[in-house]
Amino acid sequence: MTGKEYRTITDVKGPLAFLNKTEPVAFGEIVTLRLANGDIKNGQVLDTSDDLVIVQVFEGTDKINRETGVTFMGDVFKLPVSTDLVGRILDGAGRPRDGGPEIVADERADIIGAAINPYSRQSPHDFIQTGISAIDCCTTLVRGQKLPIFSASGLPHNDIALQIARQAKLKDSDEEFIVVFCAMGITAEEYNFFRSDLERTGALENAVLFVNLADDPAVERIITPRLALTAAEYLAFEKDYHVLVIYTDMTNYCDALRQIGAAREEVPGRRGYPGYMYTDLAMLYERAGIVKGKKGSITQFPILTMPGDDITHPIPDLSGYITEGQIVISRELHQQGIYPPINVLPSLSRLMGSCIGEKTTRDDHKKVSDQMYAAYAQGRELRGLVAIVGEDALNERDKQLLDFSGVFEDKFLRQSRDEDRTIDETLNLCWKLMASIDTKYLVRLDEELIQKYHPENQA
DSSP, X not given: OOOOEEOOEEEEETTEEEEEOOSOOOTTEEEEEEOTTSOEEEEEEEEEOSSEEEEEETTOOTTOOTTOEEEEEEEEOEEEESGGGTTOEEETTSOBOSSOOOOOOSEEEETTOOOOOGGGEEOOOOEEEOSOHIIIIISOEETTOBOOEEEOTTSOHHHHHHHHHHHOEETTOOOOEEEEEEEEEEOHHHHHHHHHHHHHHTGGGGEEEEEEETTSOTTHHHHHHHHHHHHHHIIIIITOOEEEEEEEXXXXXXXXXXXXXXXXXXXXXXXXXXXXXXXXXHHHHTTOEEETTOSOEEEEEEEXXXXXXXXXXXXXXXXXXXXXXXXXXXXXXXXXXXXXXEEEEEEEETTGGGTOSTTTSOTTHHHHHHHHHHXXXXXXXXXXXXXXXXXXXXXXXXXXXXXXXXXXXXXXXXOOTTOOOOHHHHHHHHHHHHTTSOGGGOTTSOHHHHHHHOGGXXX
């Protein structure tokens, strides 16, 4: 810390304050701003050049003027971390929000973190049972994976995320996850919903909440996920916990990036978002995974609402590139009253192949998943045909597949919000539903699997 206080602010734009030349300062350095009335604000160096320093102010730039004193602290933003974090609710800047005491730190960790050495990374392979059939069977979640939920405004993505947070566990294991919940730009109503649900189910005892509300400064949104991930890394790699990180809503985070980019007068990229948004998102998403020699793991569940239900929008588009799959929430299914309204057709899990099969789930999982997917896809396609030519024009096979698509949505996808199906229950349900299709049309299933699991062959 230099101890020098500068009064060289020349301009204020949105969340940014511009200072004339000071002594050399570092990117990301913490700054304190002392207002004329004695109030203190915090900020971070966003950019520095030969004659200008740009400071990002976390608490908003109102009342900042030429009389404001700026002190550079000579250190980067650090989060006090310890196991005391578990069960606590913090704000978007890491300060207690639940009325409890300050966190007693075992250490102070840099919020930017450090990249995991690719050599030290271990490939994810442990199956996580969420209790939701559409995910467990068709879009399997793996421990150490980053799997986003692509949703849209008004859809129950928060309910699904909370259900996963409550129910996620390893098959045949009692190991519980620590949930790190990172909320960015959510309404007070959503925050109360999350908090009450976690308190009701007792999940709050195993959770850490970082909450940035919609009326909190947008610039604070930029550091909130970094604080959450720093806490997750400490709990996973220092204390050997399995950590599930849930972000909601990444769209608000990206809008905050766009706002700061506009204030800096940067050349915008697609739809006004910064050109470096891909890199910025990758810096968050790539902090998931498993490290060799460490017992803990970080599994990420980013939730994003697609603006205008558009999956080609830059936010879902770039997220889809970086992450290892996606779970797509369907407005059509939601309007039919189906919960969870997961559309399995555009959903995928890129790591699914490495964690299903005889040793982890069941020997028929892969084939059953393929057959269910194929039958449902063909049934959905036939709905469009029926609308034109009528059901009488269909042959026997097509009628069976058409009926199956309805049963699939009603019996397989539909679950209650507290229903926790084991993977065996899910796969047995698949066989039960496929029994309505003649075995000669189940072309993706081997004969020995049909002999072993088909309801007709069960004693």
